[in-house]
Amino acid sequence: MGSIVDRRQALGLGLSAVASMAMNSAGSPALAANDAGEVIQKFTGGKTPAQTLVNLDLPEIAENGATVPMTVSVDSPMTEQSYVKELLVLADENPNAEVATFRFSPLGGVAEVNTRIRLGGTQHVIALAKMNDGSVHMASKAIKVTVGGCGG
Amino acid sequence: MAPVVKPRIRLDKKEAKIGDVVEVKALVSHIMETGLRKDASGQTIPRKILNKFTCTVNGKEVFAADFKTAISANPYIQFKFKARESGPVILTWYDDDGSTIVGEESIKVT
Numbered sequence: 001m002g003s004i005v006d007r008r009q010a011l012g013l014g015l016s017a018v019a020s021m022a023m024n025s026a027g028s029p030a031l032a033a034n035d036a037g038e039v040i041q042k043f044t045g046g047k048t049p050a051q052t053l054v055n056l057d058l059p060e061i062a063e064n065g066a067t068v069p070m071t072v073s074v075d076s077p078m079t080e081q082s083y084v085k086e087l088l089v090l091a092d093e094n095p096n097a098e099v100a101t102f103r104f105s106p107l108g109g110v111a112e113v114n115t116r117i118r119l120g121g122t123q124h125v126i127a128l129a130k131m132n133d134g135s136v137h138m139a140s141k142a143i144k145v146t147v148g149g150c151g152g
Numbered sequence: 153m154a155p156v157v158k159p160r161i162r163l164d165k166k167e168a169k170i171g172d173v174v175e176v177k178a179l180v181s182h183i184m185e186t187g188l189r190k191d192a193s194g195q196t197i198p199r200k201i202l203n204k205f206t207c208t209v210n211g212k213e214v215f216a217a218d219f220k221t222a223i224s225a226n227p228y229i230q231f232k233f234k235a236r237e238s239g240p241v242i243l244t245w246y247d248d249d250g251s252t253i254v255g256e257e258s259i260k261v262t
Binding site: 066067068078091094095096098099100101102103104105107108109110112113114115116117118119 | 173186188209212213214215216217218219220221222223224225227228229230231232233234236
């Protein structure tokens with residue numbers, strides 16, 4: 001058991017390392033496969049996202065990268081005082097990093113969305129949520145793709 | 153010119169009490185061409201995707217999304233909103249070519 005926990009912790013650390021790398025590499029495109037770093041930089045405005053509140057659900061292995069089911073939700077009361085404004089989803093190895101931006105409001109009242117995305121290969125999917133108070137939260141997940149879905 | 157696309161929309165309830173969470177599932181036929189693929193003669197096939205989606209309930213926007221090329225063909229979207237007032241639930245998809253696909257359901261809030 002102990003070794004499993006250790007492995008998971010190691011994986012978690014690896015993920016956050018990748019995420020912070022993507023963020024730091026904004027000025028050095030050589031490090032990033034696509035524009036993920038710049039997009040994150042633009043979305044967060046330089047803030048470091050907290051690794052909380054965002055739940056990103058993806059299969060660990062996707063057999064077909066052309067259509068990968070994804071559910072993202074944010075723990076938020078979704079009231080006028082506290083709500084999620086925007087939710088950005090990125091894929092760090094796709095030809096274009098941005099997957100989609102979802103916009104919520106207190107009028108909607110629930111910050112949850114499910115859609116199907118394309119993934120060009122094995123990579124990390126990153127979800128960033130921007131709250132009405134300006135704070136930024138994130139979650140990321142590694143996903144293994146057997147057949148890529150970007151064509152060409 | 154383009155065939156008329158009829159989105160498939162499903163609300164998990166038609167009638168709700170104030171504060172009830174209503175789940176919307178919607179599927180629309182669209183190629184979602186990424187602009188990255190090449191045809192047999194090596195010519196790049198131009199991008200043609202649905203780039204924006206909105207949902208209004210009784211005229212008020214409850215959910216919206218900007219889609220990029222990494223959204224799968226025949227985009228499926230599922231989201232929720234809290235019932236507040238009765239009225240039409242209108243879903244709109246915006247195509248790169250300027251056209252729109254519109255679907256309508258309704259909700260009765262008691």
